[in-house]
Amino acid sequence: MGHDGPVTYELTGxxxxxxxxxGAGRMRSIGRPIAVELAxxxxxxxxxxxxxxxxxxxxxxxxxxxRDIDSVAEEIRALGRRALxxxxxxxxxxxxxxxxxxxxxxxxxxDIVVNNAGAARGPDRFPVVDxxxxxxxxxxxxxxxxxFHLSRAAARHWLAVDxxxxxxxxxxxxxKIAGPGTAAYSASKAAIHALTAAMAAELGPNSIRxxxxxxxxxxxxxxxxxxxxxxxxxxxxxxxxxxHGTGEDIAHMVVYLCSEQGSWITGQAINVDGGQLTIR
Numbered sequence: 563m564g565h566d567g568p569v570t571y572e573l574t575g576x577x578x579x580x581x582x583x584x585g586a587g588r589m590r591s592i593g594r595p596i597a598v599e600l601a602x603x604x605x606x607x608x609x610x611x612x613x614x615x616x617x618x619x620x621x622x623x624x625x626x627x628x629r630d631i632d633s634v635a636e637e638i639r640a641l642g643r644r645a646l647x648x649x650x651x652x653x654x655x656x657x658x659x660x661x662x663x664x665x666x667x668x669x670x671x672x673d674i675v676v677n678n679a680g681a682a683r684g685p686d687r688f689p690v691v692d693x694x695x696x697x698x699x700x701x702x703x704x705x706x707x708x709x710f711h712l713s714r715a716a717a718r719h720w721l722a723v724d725x726x727x728x729x730x731x732x733x734x735x736x737x738k739i740a741g742p743g744t745a746a747y748s749a750s751k752a753a754i755h756a757l758t759a760a761m762a763a764e765l766g767p768n769s770i771r772x773x774x775x776x777x778x779x780x781x782x783x784x785x786x787x788x789x790x791x792x793x794x795x796x797x798x799x800x801x802x803x804x805x806h807g808t809g810e811d812i813a814h815m816v817v818y819l820c821s822e823q824g825s826w827i828t829g830q831a832i833n834v835d836g837g838q839l840t841i842r
Contacts, residue, residue: 575822577604585679587611587630595809606644613649652708686746705750726769762829771828778835780807802837
């Protein structure tokens with residue numbers, strides 16, 4: 563039998579869906595491409611950021627006239643989708659409940675949650691014996707507790723209205739490698755894997771799916787404390803595919819997991835890392 567025109571494979575089930583993406587305001591990031599690619603797939607997107615002061619932006623953002631989540635919202639609107647940028651503290655359960663309420667008030671539905679926001683690198687990167695308890699608490703509050711608060715709020719809504727939903731937690735291969743000097747970060751991410759699995763088991767009978775994506779070494783402003791010279795090249799050499807990841811590499815997996823084509827996947831912590839980790 564003949565076909566009229568080219569046959570294409572398209573991800574479906576996302577047209578008109580509403581997604582919340584946390585930590586979506588940085589120009590070179592994982593959150594921004596997740597938000598943009600979900601919009602490209604048909605979603606309206608609620609974007610959260612911490613309300614960074616412009617003087618704290620990296621040099622390239624200042625030179626570009628970047629405006630955090632407002633700039634990402636413009637990109638989404640340029641794709642013909644609706645965007646709602648909101649400053650929110652995901653470590654605060656009341657603020658998170660307000661975020662879900664604002665989403666429902668604006669769009670009258672919620673289909674997808676992407677827990678991407680993460681604590682800043684640096685103050686926590688010490689041996690355990692030297693780790694400031696406040697630095698530990700900050701990482702756990704944002705990475706783990708923030709993921710719990712928003713996942714819980716979204717799941718409560720979906721159960722109340724008997725609706726399916728998809729949660730994607732942005733974790734890290736660091737939650738599996740657990741290298742020296744990363745105790746707080748690795749513990750927070752490993753805990754996200756356990757939270758993902760437990761929620762998937764609880765919520766699966768209600769058609770609510772929960773997965774984690776574990777990026778490897780992705781070229782974002784978050785890693786700007788690593789010199790882009792010799793050390794960066796050494797990191798590239800430990801990746802079998804011999805290139806650093808991009809935010810888009812992570813975004814493509816997130817979009818797939820939220821689509822109808824990914825609808826039989828739940829409770830997984832999937833590595834997107836160029837082959838740095840295998841199997842686990």
